[in-house]
Amino acid sequence: MADSYFIGNYTGTTGLTAISLASPLETLLPVVLLGQGMVSQVKTLMAHVLLLGLFIGIVEPMIMLPGMEWILLNVLGCSDEVLPVALSYLNVIFLLSPLGYYMTITIVGTLRIENRAQWAMVMEIVAALLNVIGDPILLGALDLGIKGAAFSTVISEYIVGAAVLWYYLRPGSTSQLAPDFKGLKSGIQFDQLGRMFTAGLGVFTDLLNPTVCSIVNNLQIAAWSATVAESDVTVAAMGLGMRFQSLLFMPMVGICQGLMPVLGYSIGQNNQSRMSGATLKVASWALGYAIVCCSGIWLFTHPLISLFSDDEDVIDQAVTICRTLFTASWLQSMVQMAAVVTQAFHHIKRxxxxxxxxxxxxxxxxxxxxxxxxVSGVWMGFLIADVITGLCGGVVLAVYVRGMRKRAKEQQQEEEENKDLESGNASDITEGEKEGEGEGEREEKSQTASLEGDAVIV
Incomplete structure (x- = not known):
């Protein structure tokens, strides 16, 4: 989003179009690496993660850079005017950024596993702030153009990634996730790598979705636009709309993901009452946040878009697209909640x-x-998809909550029955003790009477 702001103001519509075309390719790497970083829980696996990320960071530029121009022209539908700008951005990103992504996405993700979610959040905020500070310096002051945005992104990633990596590798580190490279002497554990990718499959698909959708959107916009100029304007406007949606819904996703440890702990304790209560509370928070965001976009669309571009054609088109995208996207809160609940119960297919x-x-x-x-059918498809998926997510969530409540009632009944049994057993024990005491007293009295009789005889 920071790149979009400064590129839109310094390079205009061509730069916005270029970054909109470049983003789908740029996000392919963190899709894989985030899935790794979120699931490695032991030191040997951490070493696997580091080496695998290093391998990807070296190999990916070798694969992507030679075919970049062909991908932009034939897969993403890039125009001849935008091609050199997109190439200048992506050449820097793919040459220098993979290792930066590897450090920030994978290593920062492991902080959450160590119960240091607040530090992971701080590191990501620092990376974003460094990018925001670097963009105007490199784009404007040093006049590097769109390359400046790419360099700013790369530099911020390396700084934050190096800081977190030092936390794990520093002498005397007490981290439970400090990589143990000695464990690799026995060879690479491919079964463990397979586990990591399987466990990260949900994260992989969740991040891959906007990438694939962006590619298809760009192709369809290029195919249905009357002219190349109209296509570039529409791609830039659509890119801004998708970025607004991603940025504003990140907190919503965070709210929903915050339910995961509560559900996991409650599932371990089989506490159905806590599960249903926490799920409903988080769902209401996520839904409320999404409604407020969508309402805000509808009310302030034009001034927000104007921050990123002064091209009236782009602004008008982006306003229309944003309002269409945000009409029903608040329903995605239900989809996110349903995804979190099914993941917590390990229902992978669902x-x-x-x-x-x-x-x-x-x-x-x-x-x-x-x-x-x-061409308007491209973004109208998102509106219809949001309605359908939102309703489906709501139904799935309602079914799970209903099941939790039903099991909670059953647990409550069992607890009451157990209490009744315990109280009944306690009363039986008390009565038995009283009877025993009565018999003992009678025996003592009879013994006393017999002794008195013997004394009289004597």
Whole structure:
């Protein structure tokens, strides 16, 4: 979002279009690495994560850079005017950024495993602030153009990644996740690597969805636009709309993900009452936040878009697209909640179905609706997909909450029955003790009477 702001003001529509085309390719790497970083829980696996991320960081530029121009032209539908700008941005990103992504995404993700979520958040905020500070310096003061935005992104990643890496590798580190490279002497544990990727599959698909959707959107916009200039304007406007949606909904995703440790702990204790109560509370928070965000975008769309571009064509198009995207996107709070709950219960198939439903529908509508509505059918598909997936997510969430409540009632009944049994057993024991005491007293009295009789005889 910081790159979009400064690129829009320093390079104009061409730069915005270039970064909108570049973003899908740029996000392919953290899609894989975040899935690794979120699941490695032992020191040997941490060493695997570091080496695997290093390998990807070295190999990916070798694969992506030679075919970058072909991908931009034939896969993403990049125009001849935008091509050199997009290449200048992506060449820097793919040459220098993979190792930066590897350090920030993977290493920062492991902080959350150590119950240091606040530090992970601080590190990510610092990276964003460094990027915001670096953009105007490199784009404007040093006049590096769109390359300046790429360099700013890379530098911020390396600084934060190096700081967190030092935390793990420093002498005397007490971290439970400090990598143990000695454990690699026995060889690479491919079964453990497979586990990591399987466990990170939900994160992978969740992050891959906007990447695939962006690629399809760009292709369809290029195919249905009347001119190349119109295509560039629409791609830039669509890119801004998607960025607004991603930025504003990040806190909502964080709210929903915050439910995960509560559910996990409650599942371990089989505390159904706490599970249902926490789920409903978090769902209400997420829904309320999403409604407020969507309402704010509708009310202040034009001034917000104006921050990123002074091109009236881009602003008008982006206002229309943003309002369409945010009309029903508040329903995605239910989808996120359903995804978190199914993941907590390890219902992988249901989780993947919920996660993949929106991109499958939006991509399908992006190919179908333009035949009836023109290029506007591309973003109208998101509106329809949001309604359908939101309702499905709400139904799934309601089913799980209903099951939690039902089991909570059963647990309560069992507890009451156990209490009744315990109180009944206690009363039986008390009565038995009283009877025993009565018999003892009678025996003592009879013994006393017999002794008195013997004394009289004597």
């Amino acid at each position: 989780n993947l179905s919920i996660t993949l439903l929106r991109p499958v529908l939006s991509i399908s509508f992006a190919y179908i609706l333009p035949h009836f509505m023109g």
